[in-house]
Amino acid sequence: MTASSTPEIQLDQISMRYQTNSTEVLALQDVTVDIKKGEFVSLLGPSGCGKTTLLRIMADLIQPTNGEIKVAGESARAARLAQKYGIVFQSPVLYDWRRVKQNINLPLEMMGIKKAEREERVDYLLELVGLQDFKNKYPWQLSGGMQQRVAIARALAMEPEILLMDEPFSALDEFTREHLNEELLSIWSKVGSTVVFVTHSIPESIFLSDRVFVLSPHPGRLSAVVDIPLPRPRTPDMRHSPAFYQLISDIRDCFEGV
Amino acid sequence: MEEKSVDDVYSWSEEGVVKVNKQDDPSPAPVKKRVKSRMKLQQIGLPLAAGIVMLLLWEWQVLHQIFGLQTYQLPIPSTIVEALVENAPLLLSYTGYTMTEAVLGMLIGSSLGFVVALMATAWPRWGRGGLLVIASLNAVPIVALAPIMNLWFGSGIGSRIAIVTVITLAAMAINAHKGMKMVDPLALDLMHAYAAKKTEVFRYLRIMNSLPYVFTALKINTTASMIGAIVGEFFFSSKGLGYLLSNSIKVAKMPLGWSCIVVAAIAGVVFYLLVEWLERRMLKWHVSHRA
Amino acid sequence: MVSFRSRWLPSLVWIVGLLLLWQASSWVLLHVVEASMAQSKIPYIHELIRTFITYGGTLFTEGSATFSNAALGFLLGAILGAVLAVLMSLSKWMEQLTFPYAVASQMIPILGLAPIVYGIMRDEQIARVLIAGYITFFPVALNMLRGLRSVDLSAVELMYSYAAKPWMVYWKLRLPASLPGLFSGLKIAAPLAVTGAILVELMGAQNGIGVIMLRNLYYGPSHNYMFWSTVIVGALLGLLSYLIISLIERMVAPWQPEFRPSGGDK
Structure with a gap:
């Protein structure tokens, strides 16, 4: 692991209040998190625990009510403006009117990358996610899993230091999801970025991560940080190992203790 | 520079979804409420004020000076109102005549269109082809229909009813067919599980499912039927708003012609709102009407 | 070809059928009913084609x-x-x-x-x-x-x-x-x-x-x-x-x- 001294993402006492019509909802309360460079971490918790909110704060899609945030040594806003992160949403959010390669090309176009370089980069990304044969297809011609792989390729297009993923595989079936988990790890081993992965699946978070941040709801707060000592590279058969089952039950306990 | 443009992006997205209250917002709730009522006032007041200003500019002949028009070409609002009041009984009875054509034609046309949709759904192989032919009716200019219907049905009320029938039929057939076909496959499976007969599938599922589409067609058809009736009267009628309108223009009674337009516009809006009201009452269960 | 047959054939049959019906009605109106201005109401299609050419x-x-x-x-x-x-x-x-x-x-x-x-x-x-x-x-x-x-x-x-x-x-x-x-x-x-x-x-x-x-x-x-x-x-x-x-x-x-x-x- 390429852990360096300064954290890649640093959240200090983050709180988030929403104002609905009459009541005030405390979505996050005093969350403090350090994520190391090159680390793969998951934000795990049931719906309403604020894990997606936390990710969106890192992405500067929303601003916290209180607290300090540093992304890649800068403010979240500066990090976004400098394209320090790529983001994958719950749904692929592919543009219907663009073919697969054009969808991956979108951020490159917007950042003003030269055409020759763009083509090279898109080809590399297509190969990385294994969709070379589908580059001229429209999004609707792809399965859900393939669409999400396109979204990952698009997020990696600007070679970001950080990859933010908001429940990217939650709409997929279990088999596809496990397959994509393995694929994601192999992609990650090639690009080496820091990954923050939001999920509500305990096995998924264990299989993928170096560390799992467990969040609990009402109000959303960090209730535990679980280290995953499973060796890398991770292999599918690790899902059957006693250590894996032990971790599942450990994390389950974190929720029951609440 | 960059900072500002990004803020602009923010303000376009749906209110309050992306943008969440910042720290420097002391009491968001009451502020929001105040903003809301002010928005409402703005929503009504702004277009109303603009409309009144336009009317005044028109009345004071500012528009005439800008576009180089004379009052005999574009009569001012007060003379239009004058003509409206003077000819109120005539306008009223003609409105009744024209609306009769529009409503009767629309009822006949929409019913026929619905039947066509039923048949096209029941026998899809031939139905779709037939529907395609009917859809092309939609593109036929009304003015081409008018003389034909005049030849077939004479210059009385019948020919306009026929025109309206033809133009409302197509829209209803296409929309209702869409609604009957776009049923949830699982709902269809449920019907199969009940061993429902073809007629029962229609009765319990397809017709209900088509109702939102039927009302869409009806709303399209209210406007279309008014246009059909009025345009039909332009040429071969001796009664009705359309007749009075084209005749007034011919004899240079511009204020009277404009008053016809005003009356027709009011009648059109009332007709439309009526259908919309009916839709709200009948489609309470539909997603688009849930509060 | 299959798509042509299932998609366009029914439309074609409809059009031809309607034209035939039109032609037949025209004949009936002219010779059987002997209506006034029969050809104005439902004209023969072949006459229309001739006019189109001329x-x-x-x-x-x-x-x-x-x-x-x-x-x-x-x-x-x-x-x-x-x-x-x-x-x-x-x-x-x-x-x-x-x-x-x-x-x-x-x-x-x-x-x-x-x-x-x-x-x-x-x-x-x-x-x-x-x-x-x-x-x-x-x-x-x-x-x-x-x-x-x-x-x-x-x-x-x-x-x-x-x-x-x-x-x-x-x-x-x-x-x-x-x-x-x-x-x-x-x-x-x-x-x-x-x-x-x-x-x-x-x-x-x-x-x-x-x-x-x-x-x-x-x-x-x-x-x-x-x-x-x-x-x-x-x-x-x-x-x-x-x-x-x-x-x-x-x-x-x-x-x-x-x-x-x-x-x-x-």
Whole structure:
């Protein structure tokens, strides 16, 4: 692991209040998190625990009510403006009117990358996610899993230091999801970025991560940080190992203790 | 520079979804409420004020000076109102005549269109082809229909009813067919599980499912039927708003012609709102009407 | 080939069947019922074809006079409508000002304005263009606005994550996303624009398909085949306008759901 001294993402006492019509909802309360460079971490918790909110704060899609945030040594806003992160949403959010390669090309176009370089980069990304044969297809011609792989390729297009993923595989079936988990790890081993992965699946978070941040709801707060000592590279058969089952039950306990 | 443009992006997205209250917002709730009522006032007041200003500019002949028009070409609002009041009984009875054509034609046309949709759904192989032919009716200019219907049905009320029938039929057939076909496959499976007969599938599922589409067609058809009736009267009628309108223009009674337009516009809006009201009452269960 | 047989064959059979029915009714009306002006009411198709061949040149020139005027107005109306839609989506103020009027204009019989516009202008060219443009304007504006707004939130957030400038968001996201709306507006408006142009001609213009339509109608039964030919040309112009827009839509925005091959008909 390429852990360096300064954290890649640093959240200090983050709180988030929403104002609905009459009541005030405390979505996050005093969350403090350090994520190391090159680390793969998951934000795990049931719906309403604020894990997606936390990710969106890192992405500067929303601003916290209180607290300090540093992304890649800068403010979240500066990090976004400098394209320090790529983001994958719950749904692929592919543009219907663009073919697969054009969808991956979108951020490159917007950042003003030269055409020759763009083509090279898109080809590399297509190969990385294994969709070379589908580059001229429209999004609707792809399965859900393939669409999400396109979204990952698009997020990696600007070679970001950080990859933010908001429940990217939650709409997929279990088999596809496990397959994509393995694929994601192999992609990650090639690009080496820091990954923050939001999920509500305990096995998924264990299989993928170096560390799992467990969040609990009402109000959303960090209730535990679980280290995953499973060796890398991770292999599918690790899902059957006693250590894996032990971790599942450990994390389950974190929720029951609440 | 960059900072500002990004803020602009923010303000376009749906209110309050992306943008969440910042720290420097002391009491968001009451502020929001105040903003809301002010928005409402703005929503009504702004277009109303603009409309009144336009009317005044028109009345004071500012528009005439800008576009180089004379009052005999574009009569001012007060003379239009004058003509409206003077000819109120005539306008009223003609409105009744024209609306009769529009409503009767629309009822006949929409019913026929619905039947066509039923048949096209029941026998899809031939139905779709037939529907395609009917859809092309939609593109036929009304003015081409008018003389034909005049030849077939004479210059009385019948020919306009026929025109309206033809133009409302197509829209209803296409929309209702869409609604009957776009049923949830699982709902269809449920019907199969009940061993429902073809007629029962229609009765319990397809017709209900088509109702939102039927009302869409009806709303399209209210406007279309008014246009059909009025345009039909332009040429071969001796009664009705359309007749009075084209005749007034011919004899240079511009204020009277404009008053016809005003009356027709009011009648059109009332007709439309009526259908919309009916839709709200009948489609309470539909997603688009849930509060 | 299979798709031809299942898709177009039924339509073809319908058309041929209706034409045969027409021809038969024409014969019945003429020889069995012996109605007055039988050929004016339901003319023989072969006579119509003959007229078409003989007077094809006239029908074509008059038809294209109508069509080009309608097209010019349509184009102007479409451009202005699209611009208004963008303005409305950009500025709350602009939207509040114009939206109620745009909606109301959809409820009132707009074509009723044709005689008035002609009365003001007294110039058939300008009147035709104006009416066609006016009819096009609001459906295009309303439908395009709906398209501009149909963008889902995540897509906007994606743009935001790229730190996109406002014009970029429009160029890359909102405008392409609004194309289906734009085209549905254009498809509604195209036949209406032709209708509007013909209507102005019937009010008393010098040339155009509407003019010879009216003229041949007044000449009476002796000109009934010519009259029917002009009616058919008018209908064809309406269809043509619709087909042209559909074709352009296929080329410009081929990615829309309705152009995707379905799983086949049941």
